[in-house]
Amino acid sequence: MTGTPLRVGLVGYGLAGSVFHAPLIAATEGLALDTVVTSNPERRQQARAEFPDVRLAATPDELFARAAELDLIVVASPNKTHVPLATTALKAGLPVVVDKPVAGTAAEARELAALAEERELLLSVFQNRRWDNDFLTLRKLLSEGELGDVWRFESRFERWRPKPKGGWRESGDPAEIGGLLYDLGSHVVDQALVLFGPAASVYAETDIRRPGAETDDDTFIAITHTGGVRSHLYVSATTAQLGPRFRVLGSTAGYVKYGLDPQEAALRDGLRPGPGWGAEPESLWGRVGSGESPVTGGGRCEPTLPGDYPAYYAAVAKALLEGAPNPVTAREAAAALDVLEAARRSAREKVTVTL
Numbered sequence: 001m002t003g004t005p006l007r008v009g010l011v012g013y014g015l016a017g018s019v020f021h022a023p024l025i026a027a028t029e030g031l032a033l034d035t036v037v038t039s040n041p042e043r044r045q046q047a048r049a050e051f052p053d054v055r056l057a058a059t060p061d062e063l064f065a066r067a068a069e070l071d072l073i074v075v076a077s078p079n080k081t082h083v084p085l086a087t088t089a090l091k092a093g094l095p096v097v098v099d100k101p102v103a104g105t106a107a108e109a110r111e112l113a114a115l116a117e118e119r120e121l122l123l124s125v126f127q128n129r130r131w132d133n134d135f136l137t138l139r140k141l142l143s144e145g146e147l148g149d150v151w152r153f154e155s156r157f158e159r160w161r162p163k164p165k166g167g168w169r170e171s172g173d174p175a176e177i178g179g180l181l182y183d184l185g186s187h188v189v190d191q192a193l194v195l196f197g198p199a200a201s202v203y204a205e206t207d208i209r210r211p212g213a214e215t216d217d218d219t220f221i222a223i224t225h226t227g228g229v230r231s232h233l234y235v236s237a238t239t240a241q242l243g244p245r246f247r248v249l250g251s252t253a254g255y256v257k258y259g260l261d262p263q264e265a266a267l268r269d270g271l272r273p274g275p276g277w278g279a280e281p282e283s284l285w286g287r288v289g290s291g292e293s294p295v296t297g298g299g300r301c302e303p304t305l306p307g308d309y310p311a312y313y314a315a316v317a318k319a320l321l322e323g324a325p326n327p328v329t330a331r332e333a334a335a336a337l338d339v340l341e342a343a344r345r346s347a348r349e350k351v352t353v354t355l
Contacts (some may be wrong), residue, residue, distance in 0.1 A: 006320060007034035009063050009070045010076035011085055013043040016099045018050075019267050020128060020309070021076045026051065026062035027273045027310055030317035032069060037063050057253050060085055067092040072320065073100060076126075077099065078168050079177035083108050086123065089290045090115050091149075095320060100186040102333045106341060109334035111313035122319055125333040126312065129187040130194060133278055134245055134286065140305060142195065146288060147250030151193060153231040154247040157184040157260075158239035164213045172214030179215035181340060184235035189343075190227035192223055192231040198335065200226045203352045204343035209238045221343045228325030232258060244284070256294045261307045275284045278307030 008025050010017055013036050025033045035055040044056050057063045063073070073089040074080055075095045083103050091094045095117070102125045103109040116123035122244040129135060141147055164170050171178045181204075193199065201224045206216040223227045223231040234243070248255045263279050282301070289299015315327035342353040 005030050005032040006317065007032055007069065008072045008074060009035040009037065009057075009078060010074045011037040011060055011063065011081075011205035012075070013038040013040070014076070016126075017074075017076035018043070018046060021074050021097075021099070021126070022047070022051065023267055023272055024309055024313045025074065026334065027244045028313040028317055029140040030321055031072070031313060033109055038237050045233055058313045060088070064088055064092055067094055067306075070094060070123075072097065072316075073275060074126075078097065078102070078166075079182070080175055080315065083112065086112055087115065090119055090121055090123065093119065093121070095124075097126055097316060098330075099126045099284060100190070100333065101182050101337060101340070102330055103337065104182075106334040106337035109330050109337050113330035113334065114154055114287030120151075121317070122326055123330045124316055124319070125328045125330055127187070127190050127328045127333070128309050128312055129191060129261075130328065131308045132263075132332055133280060134257045134259075136196070136244060136305040136308065137249060137257070137286070137302065138255060140246075141255055141288065141302070146253060147255060149246060150196065150229050150250045152249045152315055153190045153196060153229060154244070154249075155191060155231065156236075156239075156245055156325060157188055157235040157309075158234060158236045158242050160242070161237040162177070162210060164210055170213065179217075179219075180235045180237060181216050181221075181250070181343060185219060185233070185340055185343070186336060188235060189221065189223070189334070189339045192225075192233060196225045196227060196229040197244060198226045199223045199339050199355050202255075202339055202346055204346040205246075206218050206344070206347040219343075219347075223338070223339060249340045253290045255286055255288050255300070256338050257304070259284045259304075263307045263309050267309075270307075273310045276306075277310070279308075280304050310354050316346035332349045 037057045039058045077086045168176045203222040205220045207218045209218045217235045221233040274314045287294040287299040288302045292298020318324040
């Protein structure tokens with residue numbers, strides 16, 4: 001890519017904005033972080049320290065007042081603001097990247113998608129976990145037929161946080177779109193649909209385990225895919241002993257992988273994409289085999305492909321500059337929201353929901 005980079009306005013500089021979006025935007029050829037929107041004095045100072053040339057705005061209105069000076073808006077603010085901010089950006093004629101979940105409902109996501117299509121603008125959803133190291137490795141194994149026909153997919157995104165941290169992500173107010181079902185659930189459901197196709201039915205259990213917690217902190221989702229695969233997905237903040245990140249069982253072999261992709265931890269520590277990015281030590285590689293437990297040495301050690309979060313924004317830049325495909329569409333995100341809404345209904349009514 002050559003020429004003047006696209007100027008990016010980033011709304012929000014909390015966890016999503018400062019740890020994920022800003023560093024990845026800055027590392028992407030063809031993109032330049034132009035403006036950060038935050039009214040928090042400490043976050044404004046942090047943004048200026050990390051990106052000395054960045055412009056600051058206190059409110060989204062300030063940003064949209066000079067929409068003509070920008071080429072892309074990234075929405076990394078609290079979930080309840082995603083739809084109104086993305087709508088405003090699209091109506092201002094600007095392409096948009098929205099952090100997950102793109103909306104609180106599938107209907108809202110499809111309305112946003114329709115608006116973007118009407119305006120012929122890119123609307124992309126930041127599903128970075130499609131570029132996790134284990135997910136990339138599993139996709140490779142599946143493409144090579146290493147596991148045979150997959151019968152069951154187990155995916156766990158578990159943490160041990162016995163005390164609530166507070167904030168909007170753990171708020172019980174439905175308007176905040178908090179809780180693990182929509183937070184970590186957005187990741188594991190998206191991955192399951194990418195791997196094994198549309199959902200035919202959904203069953204779920206959601207619980208509030210911790211004293212003082214206001215919304216779900218221990219959730220299980222079971223998806224029966226139209227192709228016959230069953231996905232069992234676990235998201236929890238109350239797991240004292242973490243299970244495997246993936247356990248995938250097929251007709252000829254299985255794949256078991258422990259440990260979370262290292263990219264988030266690296267970004268939190270201030271590291272930036274470069275040589276060796278996303279690689280993990282051999283001691284954390286998963287195993288492929290049949291008839292034994294990985295703990296007893298069954299099967300073979302499977303090298304984990306490096307994780308590649310930078311690939312998402314590289315694809316966004318290529319879509320805008322060269323007309324390449326959108327890496328994650330809002331309609332794909334709407335399909336995941338169909339599952340999340342069905343899971344919420346299933347847990348509430350104690351039924352299996354057919355889609």
